[in-house]
Amino acid sequence: MIDREALKISARQSMSGKKPSVFLVAALYIAIFTILIGLVSALAGYDKFLAGLQRILLVTPLPTYGELLAVLPSLPLAAGILILAILAVKLVLDVGYMGYCLKISRNEEAESGTIFDGFGLFLKIIWLEILQLVFISLWSLLFLLPGIAAYYRYRLAFYILLDNREAGPLECIRASKRMMDGYKTELFFLDLSFLGWYFVDVAVRAMVVLRLFSVWLFPYMGVTRAGFYNLLIAESAPAEEPE
Numbered sequence: 001m002i003d004r005e006a007l008k009i010s011a012r013q014s015m016s017g018k019k020p021s022v023f024l025v026a027a028l029y030i031a032i033f034t035i036l037i038g039l040v041s042a043l044a045g046y047d048k049f050l051a052g053l054q055r056i057l058l059v060t061p062l063p064t065y066g067e068l069l070a071v072l073p074s075l076p077l078a079a080g081i082l083i084l085a086i087l088a089v090k091l092v093l094d095v096g097y098m099g100y101c102l103k104i105s106r107n108e109e110a111e112s113g114t115i116f117d118g119f120g121l122f123l124k125i126i127w128l129e130i131l132q133l134v135f136i137s138l139w140s141l142l143f144l145l146p147g148i149a150a151y152y153r154y155r156l157a158f159y160i161l162l163d164n165r166e167a168g169p170l171e172c173i174r175a176s177k178r179m180m181d182g183y184k185t186e187l188f189f190l191d192l193s194f195l196g197w198y199f200v201d202v203a204v205r206a207m208v209v210l211r212l213f214s215v216w217l218f219p220y221m222g223v224t225r226a227g228f229y230n231l232l233i234a235e236s237a238p239a240e241e242p243e
Helices: 004-015 023-045 044-059 065-072 078-107 110-144 145-155 155-165 171-179 184-190 195-208 215-236
Strands: none
Touching: 004 078, 004 184, 004 215, 023 078, 023 110, 023 215, 044 145, 078 110, 078 215, 110 145, 110 155, 110 171, 145 184, 155 171, 171 215, 184 215, 195 215
C-alpha cells in the first residue's frame, strides 16, 4: 500500500527553498505551453467554431449533426501539419517538465532550462507517445476499463526514458508495465486525491483568467508523481544478499 500522504509531504519538502523557485519554473512552463495551445487554437479556428455554435444554440438548443458540421472550420493541410508540429513541441516540453519534477523529487540540482531537456530525446519521445496511444486505443476497443488500465500501465514510460536515455520506446513501455504491476490502482487513487485541487484551479482560471493557482499545483502534482516513480524503483530493486 502506497502512503499517499507521505508522498505529498515529501513533495512539499522537496519543493521548499529551491533556487530557482519551483513556482517560477512552473510559471515559465505554463506560459510557454499556453502560447503553444493558443497557436493551435488559432490555427484550428476554435474561436470561429465557438462563435458559430453559439449562433446555432440561440436558435435551437439541440443542433443537428449537419448544423454542427456546417460550423466546423475547414483546416488547410499546411495548418494541420503546423498544428501537429506544435503539439509535438508541447509534448516534448511536458516530458522536460516531468524531468524537472523528477530532479526536484530527488533533491538534485535543477535549473529552469531543465524543462527543455526533453528536446534531446525529441524523436524517442514522439515515438513513445505514438506507441502508447496505439496500445491504449487498442485496449479501449475492448471496453473502457481495459483502456484506462492500459493508460496507467504505461504511465511510467517517460520517466524510465528520462532515466535511461539510451533505452528504446518499446523497452520503456515494457519496463513501465513490469513496474506498474499491482500499482495501477495506487496511482489512480493518487491522481484522484488531486481532484479537489484541480477544481480549485479551474475555478481560479474562470474568475481571473490567468493560471495563478496552477503555478502552485503543477509542481506539487509533478513532484508527487515523480516521488511515486522513485518509490516503485526502490520497490522493484533486487534486495541485497547478506554477506
